[in-house]
Amino acid sequence: MLKGERVKLGPIKREYVDSFLRWFNDPEITQYLIAYRPMTRMAEEEWMENLKNREDSIHFSIVIPNEEGSEKLIGNCGIHKIDCKNRVGEVGIVIGEKEFQNKGFGTEAMELLLEYGFDTVNLNRIELYTYDFNISALKSYKKVGFIEEGRKRQSIWINGSYHDAILMGILAEEWRKKKMV
Numbered sequence: 415m416l417k418g419e420r421v422k423l424g425p426i427k428r429e430y431v432d433s434f435l436r437w438f439n440d441p442e443i444t445q446y447l448i449a450y451r452p453m454t455r456m457a458e459e460e461w462m463e464n465l466k467n468r469e470d471s472i473h474f475s476i477v478i479p480n481e482e483g484s485e486k487l488i489g490n491c492g493i494h495k496i497d498c499k500n501r502v503g504e505v506g507i508v509i510g511e512k513e514f515q516n517k518g519f520g521t522e523a524m525e526l527l528l529e530y531g532f533d534t535v536n537l538n539r540i541e542l543y544t545y546d547f548n549i550s551a552l553k554s555y556k557k558v559g560f561i562e563e564g565r566k567r568q569s570i571w572i573n574g575s576y577h578d579a580i581l582m583g584i585l586a587e588e589w590r591k592k593k594m595v
């Protein structure tokens with residue numbers, strides 16, 4: 415369990431399947447993700463089952479303590495496409511419980527994920543793609559230190575129009591320098 419001030423990154427549990435299904439069938443969430451087909455229970459359970467075999471990715475739940483002293487699941491995140499030779503990984507994050515978006519939880523979870531990626535997995539570079547209309551993501555990623563590195567112009571067709579996918583990256587040396595400030 416990785417602990418921040420307000421959020422924790424923990425394991426993915428089977429009992430999360432209903433929340434994941436709700437998030438990944440919600441167009442308000444999926445408009446920001448690659449996924450656009452309806453997510454079935456069968457596919458979600460298969461994804462969960464296969465996590466243990468995935469050597470090139472590491473997934474976490476994002477939870478916060480609730481009043482009863484237990485934990486509330488609010489999202490998930492992970493490092494994918496881990497390339498051990500070049501020490502590069504791609505991150506993804508979703509705060510699926512919409513009332514918890516834009517309250518800083520995603521940014522804190524991403525900070526924990528970067529710390530894990532750089533200090534535990536020993537990556538040298540972490541990258542991601544987001545879309546030009548995803549204001550929350552762009553602001554959140556810039557806050558943790560990602561730099562815009564390029565644009566794939568009109569590579570995304572969503573909600574009836576084309577959008578740019580934005581490549582962002584952060585290097586281990588930049589992360590460590592930022593942490594020292």
Ligand SMILES: CC(C)(COP(=O)(O)OP(=O)(O)OC[C@H]1O[C@@H](n2cnc3c(N)ncnc32)[C@H](O)[C@@H]1OP(=O)(O)O)[C@@H](O)C(=O)NCCC(=O)NCCS
Nearest residue numbers: 446507508509515516517518519520521544550551553554
């Ligand atoms: C992207 C995401 C992880 C960011 O996490 P978060 O906890 O919501 O982010 P934060 O609250 O730290 O930062 C978002 C910022 O965008 C701002 N924002 C959101 N919508 C805005 C708008 N329309 N105009 C201006 N600012 C806006 C928020 O006010 C906040 O600003 P602040 O830094 O001044 O507080 C989360 O919103 C999310 O999961 N969204 C849905 C799925 C998604 O987009 N995943 C990422 C795919 S690349």
